[in-house]
Amino acid sequence: MSGRPGRLGRRFGDAAHAGDPTRDDDAVHRHQLVRVGGLSVGWVPPLLLLIAVAVADANTGGRFRMISWIVLVPGIAAAICGVWGTAVYAVLAVAVYFAVDSAWPHQYQSGLPDFILVAVGGLLATLACALRVRGERRMLHIRDVADTTRRAVLRPLPPGWGGLEHAAVYLAADADARVGGDFYDIQPGPHGTRVLIGDVQGKGLGAVETAAALLGAFREAGYHEPDLATVADRLEVRMMRHRGHTAALGRADGDRFATAVLIGFPEDAPGVVDAVVFGHEAPLAVGPHGVRPLPVTGGLPLGLAELGSGPPPVSRLRLAPDETLLMVTDGVTEARDRQGCFYGHAEEVARAVAADPRAAAPRRLVALVRDGTLRHCGGRLGDDTTVFAVRRPRPEG
Known part of the structure; x- marks a missing residue:
């Protein structure tokens, strides 16, 4: 959740999916x-x-x-x-x-x-x-090595993976590290398609290691478990096991935690999504008719469950066929300009969709928020930044 600012020119070199800006590694040569x-x-x-x-x-x-x-x-x-x-x-x-x-x-x-x-x-x-x-x-x-690590943690997602339209971009606050504690993935399975996005507290290889542990648990539980609440429990257990391991090694990051959003797209209910929020920014539902935050009841971040009264609930929410779920990490919500004002990505997305309803498409949403974030902070990101948009394919006709 924290990092060293980088230069604007490096930011456009870290797109994670096709349709994002092309990579620009020429600065090395x-x-x-x-x-x-x-x-x-x-x-x-x-x-x-x-x-x-x-x-x-x-x-x-x-x-x-x-x-x-x-x-x-x-x-x-x-x-x-x-x-x-x-x-x-x-x-x-x-x-x-x-x-x-x-x-x-x-x-x-x-x-x-x-x-x-x-x-x-x-x-x-x-x-x-x-x-x-x-x-x-x-x-x-x-x-x-950093690119290989990033591909192992943030694996490339094929177009239409899990029956969803999706787009994502990851921007490392440390332009030289190129990989940090933000993570996301889509896991199709016999019980529907599950989506996870999150942000590990801290930075460095410890944050990358934690993100990899959580993604590994998600990819297994998201495929095998029929109940999204069980997937959420498995993520919490994995986080606690990982913290116990790092604490046993005597490392200073034994109290690390992670915010996350877990989304389920049930196959038998095409008009709804299930959502579990672990201390993260609530997803936005973006459609031709406007932008609305999903009314979810959030819980504590992963790794801090013992401080609360129970796990966060699973919320079943209506989602229109033409709405896209937009999820971001702290690099977007905490981006500031020279006057210290935060970036209002929801307001900018709302203006863009009002001007052109086609802006609700995942790729256009990701590009819009990415460009707006970099423009607002002058290219000097204070945190790793992930913008992730996903929706069911629009019905034909």
């Missing part, structure tokens, strides 16, 4: 920052600098020599080229220095000291480039 029309032009700036220094030196007086500035060429190449490219520019810098300096009369030559400077500068630039490339590869590997 330094050499891709200098591409034109898909072709690498990273070799151009050092080459232009090499030519400029040589020409400038040839057109200045003998008492003002600039050829030693050519040591900057491999340094620039080290920042935007590969190792071999930097090495080539280091050799070129030495060769051009020798050729240009030798063309002057002896009394005006920079001589051996500057030659050594250029040679050593090229060598150091090549070594620095090698370190840079190795660091970028390590960063790519870390991001691959």
Whole structure:
């Protein structure tokens, strides 16, 4: 439920489903920052600098020599080229220095000291480039691990999974971590389709581990258990078992909890949904005729049941065929602008649906709330953010 703010440009790289913004991992590849029309032009700036220094030196007086500035060429190449490219520019810098300096009369030559400077500068630039490339590869590997972890926790959901139209986007508050404590899933089964969205308190790998534990319990119980209340109980038991395990390990996150919303779409009752709310923001029912919060009776978050008088009740609620359930985590509800005002996603969704009833479609809803959240907070999210929309397919005709 908490995280480190990131940059707006990174946010659009974390869409979790088709139809969301395309991923933009190019920031990791330094050499891709200098591409034109898909072709690498990273070799151009050092080459232009090499030519400029040589020409400038040839057109200045003998008492003002600039050829030693050519040591900057491999340094620039080290920042935007590969190792071999930097090495080539280091050799070129030495060769051009020798050729240009030798063309002057002896009394005006920079001589051996500057030659050594250029040679050593090229060598150091090549070594620095090698370190840079190795660091970028390590960063790519870390991001691959983070993406694999995210796919394991937030598994890709096929279109129409569980007989539902759905769309989701996950934005990590820590742009480098790319994965956090928000979780969601759809689990079809013989007793209908169940949906879960939640937010684990805290951040870091402990929050990811807790989310994975809850999703594992949901995927089993959501499939096998005929009663949604039993699924809710299984989630609470799993949370308590996980807390006991972390406490036994002596970890500081032994008192972690999670807010969540559990939704059931019964097969035998197409006009209703069952809902259990564990201390989470109530879902919104969004349709062509407006936006309304589901009138659910919420309970305590998962992991805090011993503080209450019992588990949260299962509420059976009417849902029109053209209504979409919109669920969000704290990253949306607690997004603030520079004046400290919270983002009112329900009001913005209501305005959008009033202007165009087609905005109630899951993909359009997710894009609307995502864009509105990022715009409201200037791209600096204070928490992991999940926007999840789901509905039954609209009847044909």
